[in-house]
Amino acid sequence: MSVDLIETETAKAFSHTTPLFNVADKVIAITGGASGIGLATATLLAAQGAKVAIMDLNKTHLETAAATIKAAGGTVMATVVNVRDAAQVDAWIADVVATFGKLDGAANLAGVIPKSINIDRVEDLKDEDWKFVLDVNITGVMHCLRAQIREMKKKGSIVNAASIAGLGGFAKNAAYTVSKHGVIGLTKSAAKEVADRGIRVNCIAP
Numbered sequence: 001m002s003v004d005l006i007e008t009e010t011a012k013a014f015s016h017t018t019p020l021f022n023v024a025d026k027v028i029a030i031t032g033g034a035s036g037i038g039l040a041t042a043t044l045l046a047a048q049g050a051k052v053a054i055m056d057l058n059k060t061h062l063e064t065a066a067a068t069i070k071a072a073g074g075t076v077m078a079t080v081v082n083v084r085d086a087a088q089v090d091a092w093i094a095d096v097v098a099t100f101g102k103l104d105g106a107a108n109l110a111g112v113i114p115k116s117i118n119i120d121r122v123e124d125l126k127d128e129d130w131k132f133v134l135d136v137n138i139t140g141v142m143h144c145l146r147a148q149i150r151e152m153k154k155k156g157s158i159v160n161a162a163s164i165a166g167l168g169g170f171a172k173n174a175a176y177t178v179s180k181h182g183v184i185g186l187t188k189s190a191a192k193e194v195a196d197r198g199i200r201v202n203c204i205a206p
């Protein structure tokens, strides 16, 4: 039986409630900012006064995202970056600090799903598919986290995108599952290293 929640009072209350964050004038770097969770995060934070630096590999979607945030009155800089390329990531974070003067927070949301998802078992995995997913989802997050922590001398907050696939085993989903387990391990390790500098590192697992 399906239950339609759309017209319930609870659903209406949620849909009319925008969560409030104390982010006015905070500078927040967001990867994968051209779509999905990254764009929603950038839009919400910009609407509440944060200066958002969005980056993505998809130039067209990135330009549309930046224009939309700007048109709504937000402060945004947009940069085409490939998270797989450490030099591009380092240059992006340096540019964010040169433009806005500091880095207060980051959301590392760029991620990919392999072509083989729900198809290939471990015995069928293709090397290039495996490498692509791990390069973006785990090495890419490491490149971003490393650059961001280097800039956050003291105090800050970083959120990485893991997944429910980072919390258990999933058949025909090994590459993505491994990458998201990796994000959780990376997040926990970094959090222990920088807690004494007042930097929080967390991840979401939708």
Ligand SMILES: NC(=O)c1ccc[n+]([C@@H]2O[C@H](COP(=O)([O-])OP(=O)(O)OC[C@H]3O[C@@H](n4cnc5c(N)ncnc54)[C@H](O)[C@@H]3O)[C@@H](O)[C@H]2O)c1
Pocket: 031, 032, 033, 034, 035, 036, 037, 038, 055, 056, 057, 058, 061, 081, 082, 083, 084, 109, 110, 111, 112, 136, 140, 161, 162, 163, 164, 205, 206
């Ligand atoms: N949406 C979900 O239900 C869900 C569930 C679990 C985990 N996640 C994770 O949350 C994150 C965001 O998911 P989403 O649904 O918003 O995805 P999405 O596909 O809408 O957005 C991801 C963005 O990352 C960008 N990207 C991909 N490769 C890149 C690269 N090499 N360099 C820079 N940018 C790159 C894409 O162009 C895209 O704009 C991902 O890491 C995803 O694995 C999402």
